Amino acid sequence: MKKPVTSPAAALLAWYDRHRRVLPWRAPKGQVQDPYRVWLSEIMLQQTTVPAVGPYFAKFLKKWPTVKALAKAEQDDVLAAWAGLGYYARARNLHKAAKAVAEMGGVFPTTYEGLRELPGIGDYTAGAIAAIAYDLPYAAMDANAERVIARYAGVEEPLPKSKPAMRAALQALVPQKRAGDFAQALMDLGSAICTPKKPACLSCPWMEGCEARKLGIQEQLPARGAKAVRPLKRGAAFVVRDASGAVLLMKRPEKGLLGGMLQPPLGPWTEDFPSKAEAMKQAPFKAEWKKRVGVVRHGFTHFELEIEVYVAGVEARPPFSSPVHGGSAVEDGEGGKSRPLRRAAHASSPVNRGGKKSGVFWVEERKLKDVALPTVMRKIVSHGFG
Ligand code: SF4
Numbered sequence: 001m002k003k004p005v006t007s008p009a010a011a012l013l014a015w016y017d018r019h020r021r022v023l024p025w026r027a028p029k030g031q032v033q034d035p036y037r038v039w040l041s042e043i044m045l046q047q048t049t050v051p052a053v054g055p056y057f058a059k060f061l062k063k064w065p066t067v068k069a070l071a072k073a074e075q076d077d078v079l080a081a082w083a084g085l086g087y088y089a090r091a092r093n094l095h096k097a098a099k100a101v102a103e104m105g106g107v108f109p110t111t112y113e114g115l116r117e118l119p120g121i122g123d124y125t126a127g128a129i130a131a132i133a134y135d136l137p138y139a140a141m142d143a144n145a146e147r148v149i150a151r152y153a154g155v156e157e158p159l160p161k162s163k164p165a166m167r168a169a170l171q172a173l174v175p176q177k178r179a180g181d182f183a184q185a186l187m188d189l190g191s192a193i194c195t196p197k198k199p200a201c202l203s204c205p206w207m208e209g210c211e212a213r214k215l216g217i218q219e220q221l222p223a224r225g226a227k228a229v230r231p232l233k234r235g236a237a238f239v240v241r242d243a244s245g246a247v248l249l250m251k252r253p254e255k256g257l258l259g260g261m262l263q264p265p266l267g268p269w270t271e272d273f274p275s276k277a278e279a280m281k282q283a284p285f286k287a288e289w290k291k292r293v294g295v296v297r298h299g300f301t302h303f304e305l306e307i308e309v310y311v312a313g314v315e316a317r318p319p320f321s322s323p324v325h326g327g328s329a330v331e332d333g334e335g336g337k338s339r340p341l342r343r344a345a346h347a348s349s350p351v352n353r354g355g356k357k358s359g360v361f362w363v364e365e366r367k368l369k370d371v372a373l374p375t376v377m378r379k380i381v382s383h384g385f386g
Helices: 008-019 035-045 051-062 065-070 075-082 089-103 112-116 122-136 143-152 163-172 179-192 212-217 276-282 341-343 365-370 375-385
Strands: 234-243 245-250 295-300 304-313 360-363
Touching: 008 089, 008 179, 035 051, 035 089, 051 075, 065 089, 075 089, 089 212, 089 365, 112 122, 112 143, 122 179, 143 179, 143 212, 143 245, 234 245, 234 375, 295 375, 304 375, 360 365
Parallel strands: 234 304
Antiparallel strands: 245 360, 295 304
């Protein structure tokens, strides 16, 4: 008897109906998806894995159960809740987009074009939300989907040049019905079956039509262009604690790397570490600075960072002026507006000069977990604590 002809989409959906993952942001089978949850999860999942996103998603939903609630939040609260998830422009855009949606009455745009106009929503995210929340026939190309499509369609051109070809190949497969399930099915297939190494082709619903499998090159796809060597930057950081153990932190400028987040005082990042004499000139004030043994390493998208950490203890909080990497975090004038920071800052008092507007805070050690301290700065502070 002849096998019935099944479209790739139908085969994938039948697989999904049996193997779909249960995820916190996913509506149970047959229920309508909440665009707020879809949007929140899609923004968090950009550049971040499902296990890492889980606790953050739960925390955000608990604090801000609706987009209107998120719109009313202080940006510093949002950044503090996001701390550790990385790519902080996402958090700032998330907050801006929430405000934009709140201005529309708290209702998300229901078209791809409307979604695309919101801050932080690019082609992929607009496609994902349109498909998953509204079942519109759009492609949602995350890293998992990219891998599956590169293999299934046999796209041998290296990334990122091959992106348009992959997008076209994927769009041609998107069904008119159940587009949301199709998008999620592809993500699940990439996560469970079409894995980066040793894909389980024998369990794959697309095995018969898969070009890469036919050629035996599945593990070589998607091809990637030669990786650019990331430059190495080095510098010094200054971790200081007062008599009560509170640590000195400063707010970074709103724009640029880790914008609006907190950091200990830092010197500039250059090709090499500063000598002790140079570092002392970069220190926020004169003290008995001692260099900690070892180096803090952190990888950013475009460069690697190595930081030497100098530590000092002070009896009283001294006046100072600090050359802070990335612009004047001292005078950015935003710090005093921060409710969580004011709550967390020891004695609620940014240090002298500029008072509440100084963007300078003394934060008790036990409250460090509640402030907008990105992972790299957290590493520096804990290295300083020894
Ligand atoms: S057959 Fe193998 S390589 Fe092709 S899509 Fe399925 S798991 Fe991936």
